[in-house]
Amino acid sequence: MKDTPGWASPGSTPSDGQDAGRQDTPQPTDQSGADQTQPPSNWSKEQPPPAQWSNPSPQGPGQAPPPPQPTPGWGGHSGGPYPGPGGYGPPGAYGAPGGHPGHGAPGWGGGWGGPPPAAKPGVIPLRPLGVGEILDGAVSTMRTHWRTVLGISLTVAVVTQIAVILLQGFVLNDAANADVLNDPTATPGELSRALGETLLSTSAVLVISLLGTIIATALLTTVTSRAVLGKKVTTGEAWRDARPQLLRLGGLTLLLPLIAVVVMTVGILPGILLVAGGAEGAGVVLAVFGGLGGFVLTVWLVIRFSLASPALMLEKQGVRKSMGRSVKLVRGSWWRVLGIQLLAAIIAYVVASIVVIPFAVLGTALDGEGFSGLLTGGTELGWTYLVISGVGSVIGSTITFPISAGVTVLLYIDQRIRREALDLELARAAGVQDYGGNASTATPGS
Known part of the structure; x- marks a missing residue:
C-alpha cells in the first residue's frame, strides 16, 4: 500500500520516521517492480502520542495557544467545553450556563432538576396548572388588578345589598308569618299561606343576589381573562365587553338551578305520591332513596355544566352551545373539577363567614331586644341589624366574588390548555416570542 499523506490513522507511525529500536516489519513487494522509488513524505518525524490530536486552527501572531483538551471521563473538568458531573453539554445546551435556547433561563444543570419554567406573561404560567396555581392565580388577579376587581365587586355588592335591605325592611319583614309557622294550633290553610309567603320573600332575596352574582361574574370573567x-x-372596558352576553348569562344562571329543581322533584315525586296514596312507610323510603339519587344526579350535572359560564362569556357562545362546551371540557376530569370547585367554595364560605358573623353578632347586640329577643324566638328584624349585617355582607361579597369567578375562569382556561393547547394561542396574544417549540408542558400538580 502506498503511504501517502492523510492515510495514516492518528497515533500510527509515519512511513519515513520509524523508531530506531523498533524492528522493521517486512513489507509486501510491489508486483510491478521492487526497485520503484517511493515519493518523499511530508509528514513530521515527531508525532503526538495516540488519542491527543486536535483539530488544526489558524492562530495569528502573538495569539496564545488554545488550552489542552480534557481527558475523556466524567469528572475532573474545569474550563473546557464539556461540563463537569452536573451537566450534559457545552454552554448554550442542556445542562450548561445559558440554558436551552428560547427559554431565557438557566439550563437543566445540577442534575435532573426539572424543565425550565414556562412563559408567564400574566397571573398564571402558560401550561397545565396545578390546584395551587389556580387558586393563586385568582388571588393574584385580585391583588394585581385590585382597583378594577374590587371596584366591580364592591359596586355590585353595595347595590345588591341595598336592594335586599330595603326589600326586607319594607316588604318582607312580616313577623306574622313566623308566628303562624311556630303556632301548633294554626290551621292547614294558615300554615300553607304563611309558608308560601315565606318562600316568596326568600325567593325575592335570592333573585336579587343572583342578579348581582351574574353581573359580577360577567365583568370579572373579562378581567381575569385579560x-x-x-x-x-378598566371597569368600562369590562362592561362594554360583557354587556352583549349579560342576557344569555342570566338565562344560563337561571337554567342551571331550574334543572337541579326538576331533577330533585322527579327523584322524590314517586315517594310523595305513595305517601299521598296511603302507603306511608314505602313512600317515605322511596322518597329518601329518590332524593339521594336526585341529589347525586344534580351534583353530577352541575359539575358538568360548571364551565359553561366562562365558555359563554369568552367564546361568545349561546346558552346551549356553552353548556355543550362545558360538557366537552369536563369529560374525563369530572372528579378534578369537582374537587377544585368544592375547595374554592369552601374557601369563599370560610372567608365570608369570618367577615359576616362578627357583623351579624354586633347587629344583634345593638338592635332592639338584642340577644334576649333572639333567644326567646323574636324574629322581627330591625333596621340596625339589617344595616350592620348588610355592611358585613358587602365586605364578604367584595372578597369572595373575585375568588369564585377567578377560579372558574382559570379552571376553564386550564382545561382548554390540557385539551386544545390554548397556551399557544394565549402566548401569541400576549406577544411571547418563539413559544411552542421550546415551551415546557410540565405540570407541578393536578
Whole structure:
C-alpha cells in the first residue's frame, strides 16, 4: 500500500520516521517492480502520542495557544467545553450556563432538576396548572388588578345589598308569618299561606343576589381573562365587553338551578305520591332513596355544566352551545373539577363567614331586644341589624366574588390548555416570542 499523506490513522507511525529500536516489519513487494522509488513524505518525524490530536486552527501572531483538551471521563473538568458531573453539554445546551435556547433561563444543570419554567406573561404560567396555581392565580388577579376587581365587586355588592335591605325592611319583614309557622294550633290553610309567603320573600332575596352574582361574574370573567395575558382592563372596558352576553348569562344562571329543581322533584315525586296514596312507610323510603339519587344526579350535572359560564362569556357562545362546551371540557376530569370547585367554595364560605358573623353578632347586640329577643324566638328584624349585617355582607361579597369567578375562569382556561393547547394561542396574544417549540408542558400538580 502506498503511504501517502492523510492515510495514516492518528497515533500510527509515519512511513519515513520509524523508531530506531523498533524492528522493521517486512513489507509486501510491489508486483510491478521492487526497485520503484517511493515519493518523499511530508509528514513530521515527531508525532503526538495516540488519542491527543486536535483539530488544526489558524492562530495569528502573538495569539496564545488554545488550552489542552480534557481527558475523556466524567469528572475532573474545569474550563473546557464539556461540563463537569452536573451537566450534559457545552454552554448554550442542556445542562450548561445559558440554558436551552428560547427559554431565557438557566439550563437543566445540577442534575435532573426539572424543565425550565414556562412563559408567564400574566397571573398564571402558560401550561397545565396545578390546584395551587389556580387558586393563586385568582388571588393574584385580585391583588394585581385590585382597583378594577374590587371596584366591580364592591359596586355590585353595595347595590345588591341595598336592594335586599330595603326589600326586607319594607316588604318582607312580616313577623306574622313566623308566628303562624311556630303556632301548633294554626290551621292547614294558615300554615300553607304563611309558608308560601315565606318562600316568596326568600325567593325575592335570592333573585336579587343572583342578579348581582351574574353581573359580577360577567365583568370579572373579562378581567381575569385579560390578567392571564398580563393586560390591564378598566371597569368600562369590562362592561362594554360583557354587556352583549349579560342576557344569555342570566338565562344560563337561571337554567342551571331550574334543572337541579326538576331533577330533585322527579327523584322524590314517586315517594310523595305513595305517601299521598296511603302507603306511608314505602313512600317515605322511596322518597329518601329518590332524593339521594336526585341529589347525586344534580351534583353530577352541575359539575358538568360548571364551565359553561366562562365558555359563554369568552367564546361568545349561546346558552346551549356553552353548556355543550362545558360538557366537552369536563369529560374525563369530572372528579378534578369537582374537587377544585368544592375547595374554592369552601374557601369563599370560610372567608365570608369570618367577615359576616362578627357583623351579624354586633347587629344583634345593638338592635332592639338584642340577644334576649333572639333567644326567646323574636324574629322581627330591625333596621340596625339589617344595616350592620348588610355592611358585613358587602365586605364578604367584595372578597369572595373575585375568588369564585377567578377560579372558574382559570379552571376553564386550564382545561382548554390540557385539551386544545390554548397556551399557544394565549402566548401569541400576549406577544411571547418563539413559544411552542421550546415551551415546557410540565405540570407541578393536578
